Amino acid sequence: MTVRVRIAPSPTGNLHIGTARTAVFNWLYARHYDGKFILRVEDTDKARSRPEYTENIKSGLAWLGLNWDEGPFFQTQRLDKYQEAIKTLLDKGLAYPCYCTTEELDQMRESQKAQGLAPRYDNRHRNLTDEEKAALEAEGRKPVIRFKIDDDREIVWQDAVRGRVTWQGSDLGGDMVIARASDSSDVGQPLYNLAVVVDDVEMNITHVIRGEDHIANTAKQILLYEAMGAKVPVFAHTPLILNQEGKKLSKRDGVTSIDDFRKMGFLPEALANYMTLLGWTPPDSTAEIFTLAEAAEKFDLERVNKAGAKFDWAKLDWINSQYLHKMSASDLIELLVPYWSEAGYEVDLDNNRDWWETLTTMVIPNLTRLADIVKETRLLLTESVEYTPEAVEFMQQEGVKEVLEQAIAAIAETPSLEIADGKAIIKTITKALKVKKGLVMRSLRAGLTGEMHGPDLIQSWVLLHQKGWDKGRLEKALSLI
Numbered sequence: 286m287t288v289r290v291r292i293a294p295s296p297t298g299n300l301h302i303g304t305a306r307t308a309v310f311n312w313l314y315a316r317h318y319d320g321k322f323i324l325r326v327e328d329t330d331k332a333r334s335r336p337e338y339t340e341n342i343k344s345g346l347a348w349l350g351l352n353w354d355e356g357p358f359f360q361t362q363r364l365d366k367y368q369e370a371i372k373t374l375l376d377k378g379l380a381y382p383c384y385c386t387t388e389e390l391d392q393m394r395e396s397q398k399a400q401g402l403a404p405r406y407d408n409r410h411r412n413l414t415d416e417e418k419a420a421l422e423a424e425g426r427k428p429v430i431r432f433k434i435d436d437d438r439e440i441v442w443q444d445a446v447r448g449r450v451t452w453q454g455s456d457l458g459g460d461m462v463i464a465r466a467s468d469s470s471d472v473g474q475p476l477y478n479l480a481v482v483v484d485d486v487e488m489n490i491t492h493v494i495r496g497e498d499h500i501a502n503t504a505k506q507i508l509l510y511e512a513m514g515a516k517v518p519v520f521a522h523t524p525l526i527l528n529q530e531g532k533k534l535s536k537r538d539g540v541t542s543i544d545d546f547r548k549m550g551f552l553p554e555a556l557a558n559y560m561t562l563l564g565w566t567p568p569d570s571t572a573e574i575f576t577l578a579e580a581a582e583k584f585d586l587e588r589v590n591k592a593g594a595k596f597d598w599a600k601l602d603w604i605n606s607q608y609l610h611k612m613s614a615s616d617l618i619e620l621l622v623p624y625w626s627e628a629g630y631e632v633d634l635d636n637n638r639d640w641w642e643t644l645t646t647m648v649i650p651n652l653t654r655l656a657d658i659v660k661e662t663r664l665l666l667t668e669s670v671e672y673t674p675e676a677v678e679f680m681q682q683e684g685v686k687e688v689l690e691q692a693i694a695a696i697a698e699t700p701s702l703e704i705a706d707g708k709a710i711i712k713t714i715t716k717a718l719k720v721k722k723g724l725v726m727r728s729l730r731a732g733l734t735g736e737m738h739g740p741d742l743i744q745s746w747v748l749l750h751q752k753g754w755d756k757g758r759l760e761k762a763l764s765l766i
């Protein structure tokens with residue numbers, strides 16, 4: 286048996302972290318068993334579905350490295366298949382038209398509530414005679430199609446994550462709507478539970494791996510599989526992603542879509558790596574940095590946890606930094622340019638690539654997210670800088686003025702300053718003024734960058750010198766003393 290799994294997003298929003306994590310688990314499972322990973326776009330909700338969301342979902346999956354083997358299939362292009370299935374269920378007497386109006390359904394629920402009962406459809410149109418149907422139709426009512434759910438039926442499945450799950454038919458809200466009302470003589474638009482089962486049957490899906498918010502749907506879907514005479518796949522319900530308070534992760538937690546994570550400066554490899562750990566424990570739980578392909582070798586549903594997976598920003602940051610710190614400046618630079626540009630700095634890679642790469646190499650160990658590049662390098666990106674009160678105060682100390690004067694003189698004699706030259710100048714000044722090396726270093730840092738903390742001093746100086754900005758900065762500093 287070839288494993289066939291799918292991700293079935295509805296294009297009613299951008300690719301969400303929850304959907305992406307489900308996609309990761311499906312992808313890992315497919316790759317582990319040499320199976321197929323299928324992309325199916327569940328776009329039957331015409332009012333809320335948008336092509337740009339489909340594009341966002343596709344590009345997000347691709348960015349994460351979750352390549353699909355078949356699809357994308359679109360449910361809106363498969364409507365005839367659902368119509369056919371609905372007609373078969375009607376013919377077999379397993380489904381029927383229900384003519385209730387919204388008002389009637391509301392009344393039904395109100396009176397159930399008044400009696401302290403859970404609201405549900407009371408199956409009142411299950412056994413209408415042909416005459417009754419004709420009379421209701423004569424009133425101009427358009428029926429939805431409902432699938433019969435036996436209240437006494439116990440639905441049981443062996444969930445690959447949660448173990449044995451039991452659901453009582455009477456807890457499913459009565460006979461379920463599988464098609465909306467239609468204005469034509471044809472049956473109307475199919476609903477999710479019907480369409481999903483028709484598709485999963487036709488696409489030979491062997492394992493349905495999806496979020497645990499679908500458990501009640503699974504009970505209904507199993508009844509549909511049986512009604513269609515189809516083999517029920519293995520179900521695996523993955524835990525929800527929770528915020529730090531243990532509630533479902535939502536917009537209020539700062540992010541929802543994969544795009545948000547990308548913009549914040551997470552690398553796709555790191556985010557994918559982190560998502561594998563959101564609900565799955567690798568056999569060797571101490572090794573937490575791995576590629577998707579490496580995770581796929583070890584992945585199985587047995588090690589997917591039942592408990593909700595807490596979203597841990599600190600861990601995601603740590604994983605991202607592990608990936609960033611292993612990268613070379615030449616690999617990283619193109620990814621960083623958008624962050625500099627957005628912050629208003631012009632990056633001239635065509636003429637000055639070496640300068641930008643040296644700058645990047647210097648700060649790579651300080652980066653947690655790509656976006657950090659701006660704060661790590663901002664002191665070196667403009668001809669002059671503002672001086673912090675701390676730096677101005679420091680520069681009033683005895684000896685600083687002389688250090689800066691000597692440095693300015695030395696620069697004039699060193700047309701191309703290298704690291705070794707910087708070191709030599711510092712040594713010479715230390716000796717000449719008989720001061721501590723620390724004072725010289727701090728004076729230069731304050732004078733060159735305007736702040737008392739920052740990236741490697743001599744390397745920064747070299748970079749400023751290459752731009753021709755070091756002398757001017759030191760002169761401006763002198764003017765503040």
Ligand code: GLU
Binds near residue numbers: 294499
């Ligand atoms: N369209 C459904 C969703 O986005 C798919 C659920 C499923 O995997 O069956 O939640």
